[in-house]
Amino acid sequence: MIELHNLTVGYGTKAILSDINQVLKAGQLVCLLGANGVGKSTILRTLAGFQPPLWGEVLIDGRNLSSLTLAERSKAVSVVLTERVEVPYMKVVDLVGMGRSPYTGFFGKLSEEDKDIVSEAIEMVGISSLAERTIDTLSDGERQKALLAKALAQQTPIILLDEPTAFLDFHAKVSTLRLMLRLAHETNKTIFLSTHDVEMAIQLSDELWIVQEKNISTGTTASLTESGILERFLKGEGISFDDKELTLKIR
Amino acid sequence: MKDKYKLKLLAVLMVLLSIANVLWGSLDIPIKDVWQILCGNEIEGHPAWSIIVLQGRVPQMLTALLTGTALGTCGLLLQTAFRNPLAGPSILGIDSGANLGVAIVLLLLGGTASIGSLTIGGHLLVVVAAMVGALTIMALLMLLSRLLRSQVMLLITGVIISYVTGSVIQLLNYSATEQGVHSFVIWGMGNFASVGIERLPIFCTLSCIGLLLALLLIKPLDALLLGDRYAENLGIRIGRVRQMLLLVTGLLTATTTAFCGPISFIGLAVPHLARLTLGTSYHRMLMPATMLIGANLALACNLLSTLPRDGSIIPISVITPLIGAPVVLHVILKNKAS
Numbered sequence: 001m002i003e004l005h006n007l008t009v010g011y012g013t014k015a016i017l018s019d020i021n022q023v024l025k026a027g028q029l030v031c032l033l034g035a036n037g038v039g040k041s042t043i044l045r046t047l048a049g050f051q052p053p054l055w056g057e058v059l060i061d062g063r064n065l066s067s068l069t070l071a072e073r074s075k076a077v078s079v080v081l082t083e084r085v086e087v088p089y090m091k092v093v094d095l096v097g098m099g100r101s102p103y104t105g106f107f108g109k110l111s112e113e114d115k116d117i118v119s120e121a122i123e124m125v126g127i128s129s130l131a132e133r134t135i136d137t138l139s140d141g142e143r144q145k146a147l148l149a150k151a152l153a154q155q156t157p158i159i160l161l162d163e164p165t166a167f168l169d170f171h172a173k174v175s176t177l178r179l180m181l182r183l184a185h186e187t188n189k190t191i192f193l194s195t196h197d198v199e200m201a202i203q204l205s206d207e208l209w210i211v212q213e214k215n216i217s218t219g220t221t222a223s224l225t226e227s228g229i230l231e232r233f234l235k236g237e238g239i240s241f242d243d244k245e246l247t248l249k250i251r
Numbered sequence: 252m253k254d255k256y257k258l259k260l261l262a263v264l265m266v267l268l269s270i271a272n273v274l275w276g277s278l279d280i281p282i283k284d285v286w287q288i289l290c291g292n293e294i295e296g297h298p299a300w301s302i303i304v305l306q307g308r309v310p311q312m313l314t315a316l317l318t319g320t321a322l323g324t325c326g327l328l329l330q331t332a333f334r335n336p337l338a339g340p341s342i343l344g345i346d347s348g349a350n351l352g353v354a355i356v357l358l359l360l361g362g363t364a365s366i367g368s369l370t371i372g373g374h375l376l377v378v379v380a381a382m383v384g385a386l387t388i389m390a391l392l393m394l395l396s397r398l399l400r401s402q403v404m405l406l407i408t409g410v411i412i413s414y415v416t417g418s419v420i421q422l423l424n425y426s427a428t429e430q431g432v433h434s435f436v437i438w439g440m441g442n443f444a445s446v447g448i449e450r451l452p453i454f455c456t457l458s459c460i461g462l463l464l465a466l467l468l469i470k471p472l473d474a475l476l477l478g479d480r481y482a483e484n485l486g487i488r489i490g491r492v493r494q495m496l497l498l499v500t501g502l503l504t505a506t507t508t509a510f511c512g513p514i515s516f517i518g519l520a521v522p523h524l525a526r527l528t529l530g531t532s533y534h535r536m537l538m539p540a541t542m543l544i545g546a547n548l549a550l551a552c553n554l555l556s557t558l559p560r561d562g563s564i565i566p567i568s569v570i571t572p573l574i575g576a577p578v579v580l581h582v583i584l585k586n587k588a589s
Contacts, residue, residue, distance in 0.1 A: 089526055
């Protein structure tokens with residue numbers, strides 16, 4: 001569970017989002033929605049500890065993120081980022097094995113137990129048949145699943161993903177999101193991701209965070225529909241939102 | 252297990268090449284006499300042979316071995332640190348920095364420098380100057396690597412650094428004495444023989460320190476393959492690792508460049524040969540393989556340099572591009588294909 005208390009995020013003296021008080025519960029898939037530039041990545045980077053909060057605090061299972069050492073943080077939060085991972089000769093098992101780094105010894109050699117955890121993680125995301133393939137031969141969707149398996153192998157209660165469905169084809173987007181929803185429920189982890197795939201997010205998440213006009217509104221799709229926040233967020237020229245069917249119509 | 256077998260094979264090859272380097276030189280000495288000399292016996296009528304073998308060939312073999320190991324390791328560290336398959340000590344201009352340091356000493360100062368009452372001269376000064384030059388360029392690159400995310404820009408920066416140091420060296424040539432220019436040209440040809448028996452201990456010590464420090468970086472290097480952010484998230488102290496990388500590559504490039512002159516392409520080509528041989532990205536396997544292949548390549552080059560067999564040698568810097576350039580071309584074409 002992550003608790004955000006009076007959190008202000010931004011760079012230097014420039015606050016992008018202020019005074020956030022929210023909770024991310026364990027065992028839930030939460031999707032962060034918002035237009036480009038509203039601060040989605042900034043929130044994720046702050047929660048991952050890549051940049052300090054400008055004000056307020058982030059509590060991870062009751063412990064203040066800022067007080068954790070780098071080693072403790074690596075066992076609390078894992079990430080999947082937007083930057084492309086391209087390493088020649090790196091196999092899927094090697095990539096997922098990197099997730100064991102916080103637990104391995106000085107030279108990073110994997111123990112038998114580590115190897116079991118790695119193959120279990122690969123199995124959970126359903127790419128066991130690709131385990132020995134090098135990552136440059138994978139499709140974008142398969143690579144995203146391999147990175148998710150890396151995050152699982154890191155055995156953190158929290159997984160943050162920055163636009164994991166970008167660049168994927170339609171079927172890969174759906175299967176990645178469904179996979180994460182299932183994983184959140186099965187493993188009781190908090191999975192928090194940013195995405196632009198609004199129509200999928202409203203159908204395949206436990207909770208939504210909508211960032212607009214420097215404000216964050218949270219809730220289930222149903223509650224956000226009821227309060228009209230979702231419609232206000234989705235409305236645009238040529239777009240209408242069917243709040244019964246939870247679908248978008250474009251004219 | 253197959254990879255460990257390959258590493259053992261490379262180690263055996265290294266031993267064989269080392270022996271070959273002692274047995275064959277630019278002067279013909281019968282193999283059984285070389286053996287006698289190594290056993291501590293003098294050869295009747297040829298007192299000079301003992302000196303050639305013990306004070307010439309043996310230190311030269313060790314120098315080639317360590318230089319190849321050091322340059323290959325440098326290349327691997329740089330390729331991982333900048334996540335660029337074309338990074339290497341010569342491409343990024345780090346050895347030009349060392350060059351410039353050496354040029355200032357040999358051309359401008361005439362080989363000696365005084366700080367107060369302390370006068371240092373000769374090879375020690377050359378090493379210090381090369382180190383200062385290499386570390387300066389390395390620090391500059393590290394600084395820029397944060398600003399310039401693009402790898403193309405980083406390579407262009409390296410090229411520009413090489414041009415700038417090149418022009419400064421040319422300028423220094425004008426004002427230098429004839430002897431200074433001569434010693435700089437000779438040094439610039441690259442030579443594994445220039446270390447010699449008396450400077451071997453300091454050369455070995457400096458290279459071995461650098462190589463041992465490099466081994467300490469194996470785990471962080473693996474994580475760095477995924478990028479800084481991923482590495483940090485895996486618990487790696489990026490800042491400290493970058494400082495160590497700066498120190499190790501600076502030390503290794505400076506040591507080899509100062510003692511043996513600029514030796515291009517080995518640093519760039521060897522890590523690729525290691526990856527091709529093992530087919531892995533793990534530094535735990537890749538680094539030993541790089542060290543062994545680097546040693547083997549340098550030993551082979553040293554053997555080739557004695558080919559004229561009339562007492563003269565081919566400069567090392569003439570041979571290494573002939574071996575290195577095809578490897579680089581292969582890498583570029585392979586990257587283009589994917």
